[in-house]
Amino acid sequence: MRWMALVSSLGIGCSSITNEKRVRIDGRIDTTDDLPGGVTYVSVHHAWLGEGLLRHPMAFIDATTVEQPGDLDVTFDIPMDAGGEGLVLYAWHDRDGDGVLCSIDGDRGERTGAVAVTPWPTYSATVELTLAVPCAGPETFAP
Amino acid sequence: MRRIIPILLAFGCAPPPEGAPYKGATLPVTDVHLHTGDWALIRGSTQRVLAGNFPFPFGLQPEGLAASVLSAEGVLGELDDAGIGRAGMFAVYAPRSVGVATNAFIDEAARTDPDRLIGFASLSVDDWARQGDAQLEALDLALSSPRMRGVKLAHAHQHFRMDDPRYWAIYEIAAAHAAPIYLHTGTSPFPGTQAEPPYTDPAYLEPAIQAHPDTVFILGHLGHDFIRDETGELATAVRLAASYPNVYLEPSALGSAGSDPDEVFLPEAMEAVREGGVTDKMIYGSDGPQSPGFVGRYLERTLRAMESSGYTIEEAAATLDGNFARVFGLPALGGD
Amino acid sequence: MLGLLAVGSTAAALSAAPPIHPTAAVLTGGSDPGVWDTGLAAGFPWHRVRAQRGLRNGWTPFVETSAALLTRWRPAVGVSLPWINRVWRLSGEATLGWLEQGGTLSERGPSASLAMTMGRTRGVVLPYLHAGSEHTLHIDRVIIDTAAGDVIEDAPRHGWTLTGALGLGIALGGRWGLDVGLDLPWVNVPKVSLPGVHLGLQFGGAR
Numbered sequence: 001m002r003w004m005a006l007v008s009s010l011g012i013g014c015s016s017i018t019n020e021k022r023v024r025i026d027g028r029i030d031t032t033d034d035l036p037g038g039v040t041y042v043s044v045h046h047a048w049l050g051e052g053l054l055r056h057p058m059a060f061i062d063a064t065t066v067e068q069p070g071d072l073d074v075t076f077d078i079p080m081d082a083g084g085e086g087l088v089l090y091a092w093h094d095r096d097g098d099g100v101l102c103s104i105d106g107d108r109g110e111r112t113g114a115v116a117v118t119p120w121p122t123y124s125a126t127v128e129l130t131l132a133v134p135c136a137g138p139e140t141f142a143p
Numbered sequence: 144m145r146r147i148i149p150i151l152l153a154f155g156c157a158p159p160p161e162g163a164p165y166k167g168a169t170l171p172v173t174d175v176h177l178h179t180g181d182w183a184l185i186r187g188s189t190q191r192v193l194a195g196n197f198p199f200p201f202g203l204q205p206e207g208l209a210a211s212v213l214s215a216e217g218v219l220g221e222l223d224d225a226g227i228g229r230a231g232m233f234a235v236y237a238p239r240s241v242g243v244a245t246n247a248f249i250d251e252a253a254r255t256d257p258d259r260l261i262g263f264a265s266l267s268v269d270d271w272a273r274q275g276d277a278q279l280e281a282l283d284l285a286l287s288s289p290r291m292r293g294v295k296l297a298h299a300h301q302h303f304r305m306d307d308p309r310y311w312a313i314y315e316i317a318a319a320h321a322a323p324i325y326l327h328t329g330t331s332p333f334p335g336t337q338a339e340p341p342y343t344d345p346a347y348l349e350p351a352i353q354a355h356p357d358t359v360f361i362l363g364h365l366g367h368d369f370i371r372d373e374t375g376e377l378a379t380a381v382r383l384a385a386s387y388p389n390v391y392l393e394p395s396a397l398g399s400a401g402s403d404p405d406e407v408f409l410p411e412a413m414e415a416v417r418e419g420g421v422t423d424k425m426i427y428g429s430d431g432p433q434s435p436g437f438v439g440r441y442l443e444r445t446l447r448a449m450e451s452s453g454y455t456i457e458e459a460a461a462t463l464d465g466n467f468a469r470v471f472g473l474p475a476l477g478g479d
Numbered sequence: 480m481l482g483l484l485a486v487g488s489t490a491a492a493l494s495a496a497p498p499i500h501p502t503a504a505v506l507t508g509g510s511d512p513g514v515w516d517t518g519l520a521a522g523f524p525w526h527r528v529r530a531q532r533g534l535r536n537g538w539t540p541f542v543e544t545s546a547a548l549l550t551r552w553r554p555a556v557g558v559s560l561p562w563i564n565r566v567w568r569l570s571g572e573a574t575l576g577w578l579e580q581g582g583t584l585s586e587r588g589p590s591a592s593l594a595m596t597m598g599r600t601r602g603v604v605l606p607y608l609h610a611g612s613e614h615t616l617h618i619d620r621v622i623i624d625t626a627a628g629d630v631i632e633d634a635p636r637h638g639w640t641l642t643g644a645l646g647l648g649i650a651l652g653g654r655w656g657l658d659v660g661l662d663l664p665w666v667n668v669p670k671v672s673l674p675g676v677h678l679g680l681q682f683g684g685a686r
Contacts (some may be wrong), residue, residue: 015586015617015636022625053184053245054238056269058302060335077623100339104306104346123626137341139302140309142270194583199664199672200524202584203550 020077023087023117027127031069031093031111039065039094040131041101044076047086047116047143057142058114059084069093069131080121087117090138093131102135109134114141161226162477163463165446170460171476172442173467175231175261175325176363176395176428177218179252180244182209188334189241196401197434212432215255221432222259225439228464228476229258231293231428233325234265234285237300240335246285253290261471262291263325268303268310279312286320292471297327297363298342300335305347314355323359323470325393329367329375338370346379352387359470360390361426365412367397377412381419391470392416395430398444399437409444413452422458426467500600501683502648502656505529506607507598508559508570509539515685522677524548525662537561543574547666547675551580553590553613569597578615578638586638590615594642605648607658613640641665646677654684 029040042064049059061084062076078087091114096107111131118125133140162169182205185193194205201208211217215232222230234249235241246264253262264285266278285291294317298305305326317324328345330338341347345362352360362383366376383390394416396402398409416425429441449459468475504510505518510533520527524547531541537560544554555576563569574592594611615638623630646660662675 013588013618014620014633015588016619018619018621020621020623022623022630024626050186050238053236053243054186056238059239077621080624101341102306103340104344104349135304135307137302137304137307137337139269140271140307142272190583195670199666199670200547200551200675201673202670203524203548203580203582205583 019080021080021121021123022075022077023122024073024075024124025089025117025127026071026073026124027129029066029069029072029091029113029129029131031131033093033095033109033111033131037068038097039067040069040091041065041094042072042074042089042091043138044078044117045088045090045138046082046084047088049082049084051083058088058090058138060138072127072129078121086143087120088114088138088141088143089117089127089129090114090141091129091131101137112136112141114138116143162228163226163442163446165459165463166450166456168456168460170456170463172225172227172427172463173229173231173476174222174225174227174429174431174438174442175361175393175426175467176430177221177230177232177432177438178235178244178430179213179215179218179232179249180235180242181248182206182213184244185209185242186238186240186335192333208435212435215252215260218252218432219256219259221435221438224436225442227438227442229261231261231263231325233263233295235295235297235300236265236267236269237297238267238269239302240300240331240333246281246291250285250288250290257290260290261293261473262288263293263295264288264291264322265295266313268301271303271309275309275312279316282313283316283320286316286322291322292473293322294324296324297331299327299329299331299337300333302337302342304341305345306341306350308351308354311351311354314351314358317359318355318357321472323361323391325361325363327364328362328380329364329397330370332369343368344376344379345383346376349383352383352390356387356389358389360387361393361470362390363393363395363428364397364430365392365394365416367402367408367412369396369402372402374408374411377415381415381421384416384421384424385419391424391426391466392421393426393428394445395428395441398448399430399433399441400444403444406444406447409448410451413445413448413454417452417454417458422454423461423466425462426470427463498653498684499533500650500656501654501681502650502658503568503598503600503605504531504533504539504683505681506605506609506646506648506658506679507561507568507596507600508572509533509537509561509564509568510683513686514683516681516683518679518681520658520660520677520679522662522675524675525664525677527677527679531559537564541572550582551578551666553578555590555592557592559596566601567597567599569595571595572611586615586617588615588617588638590638592642598648603650605650605658607644607646607648607660609642609644611642613642614638615640639668641668646679648679648681654682656681 046059092112368375431438529543555574557574559572592613598607617636643663648658
């Protein structure tokens with residue numbers, strides 16, 4: 001039985017094995033606009049991912065929401081097998097509450113921003129992020 | 144297997160391209176939307192999706208089948224089997240989702256039969272702040288090839304907002320070359336794509352459409368929602384085509400056996416286009432080759448959809464080739 | 480082919496009465512007690528190797544390996560038991576094995592199968608039919624490196640493959656035979672599978 005436990009723990013029998021790193025990111029998110037409240041959408045991205053022609057910045061990993069600009073305390077599991085470089089936290093403040101950043105019929109001034117999580121890799125990091133750029137998707141914050 | 148399939152294609156019983164039978168007439172066909180490329184430049188997660196869709200055992204060694212079907216020779220074989228005269232072949236720069244098929248690759252592929260394979264150039268929009276100017280120059284250069292007659296963009300795959308004016312220089316270059324722009328609209332089933340409305344809903348393109356009256360915008364997939372398997376933004380696409388002379392429509396993929404097993408979406412789309420009075424704006428495309436025989440099967444489904452929607456022979460002929468020829472400044476197939 | 484048929488000019492019958500011909504034993508299950516029989520098949524996309532030895536009361540343990548395009552391998556041990564052993568043979572068999580698939584769609588895991596085979600053993604030609612159900616346990620593991628140590632999350636999946644084949648076996652003398660057959664598996668239901676073909680060779684009768 002002992003060898004079976006060893007085999008199992010090594011994952012030899014697994015169809016696939018994915019390695020991730022759990023990072024807790026705390027700190028603060030503020031916005032430059034004067035309409036606080038509502039939901040802030042937060043996502044994490046590899047700063048860069050891939051090689052050659054497939055290399056690209058701001059590769060999406062995962063997303064969550066926090067209640068409003070203010071204290072931040074979120075946890076993400078980051079894939080470590082794909083060779084992603086660096087970690088960036090992106091956020092936007094859903095000022096009109098429609099769930100879409102600068103929707104065509106909604107608030108066209110919703111603020112966004114991004115900050116590098118440093119050092120990386122790490123189990124915990126503290127960031128300070130001010131949302132100041134209107135209507136910018138995460139792809140516009142290539143490091 | 145890699146060697147066997149082209150041989151099978153070459154020695155198959157394929158008839159020469161004769162057109163599609165429709166209400167007693169035989170109509171010439173252009174399929175504006177086909178892909179070619181290199182399996183190695185397809186993102187790994189998308190490789191798994193594609194391989195998983197291949198019938199067993201081809202998914203075990205998908206490189207061979209992909210190389211055969213996606214090669215210029217393979218595409219021409221698919222066109223022959225389907226009776227299709229010519230096709231658009233798209234360059235793709237979407238490393239976040241499906242991968243990359245470079246302009247040079249497409250230009251070379253189109254060289255195989257330039258009368259039948261029409262190249263669409265594209266560009267990378269990743270790292271736009273630093274690389275944008277260089278990418279625009281590369282697009283300009285690619286469009287100087289006589290084989291590259293259109294531009295392919297896919298905001299959902301390439302992750303740039305349809306309403307972001309920082310990318311509008313692309314539309315200006317396309318207009319300067321009289322190269323219509325094919326744009327993916329609606330969501331995509333592929334991993335790594337953006338599903339948010341600013342990247343998928345053609346309503347977000349309206350400012351760009353208004354600002355670039357000399358640029359032709361072809362709204363691919365009619366805004367179909369491939370994630371939720373819903374009609375999506377069909378009404379918006381039809382409205383834009385009816386409102387702006389520089390907006391055209393394309394119905395690919397949404398009517399495939401996988402997306403539309405009961406043949407509901409494609410007839411609904413064809414009917415909406417006809418009721419919207421924009422059959423002169425519809426340009427046929429399939430989004431093949433995907434798998435052997437897909438191109439022909441999609442054409443058959445489209446013919447059924449047009450027939451059930453009451454398309455006249457003239458409207459069907461315009462959809463299948465006439466509108467493409469007019470928009471791209473090429474002679475109509477079978478015409479003088 | 481003609482040369483091989485000439486070997487069988489003595490035309491041993493496939494009669495189910497002992498001795499059971501190796502072709503009947505391999506294709507429809509169950510060898511004579513103490514007798515070894517083996518089979519080898521090559522085709523597209525499947526290849527197979529099998530060896531079996533009869534015990535008392537018809538129980539016949541075997542080892543076999545199948546491979547599709549040399550990419551999807553399944554080595555297994557099993558046992559077959561003839562239920563009907565007259566002109567018509569009907570056997571049941573069960574296996575325990577391991578699935579190992581490489582390439583773009585790599586996957587692996589323990590698997591088990593149940594199958595029935597039947598065939599008609601009269602003269603030198605044996606039409607046969609195989610139908611079975613194979614189940615594989617896949618475990619997708621995520622290892623999360625946390626500040627408090629590794630956290631392992633396993634997500635099990637069930638893979639289901641229906642196996643099927645039909646073909647004709649031909650006796651070539653008392654110890655050799657061959658078969659041609661259609662492989663009709665449905666791999667990873669409900670995905671689409673294409674049929675395959677194979678040419679097999681059987682040899683046996685050794686104690």
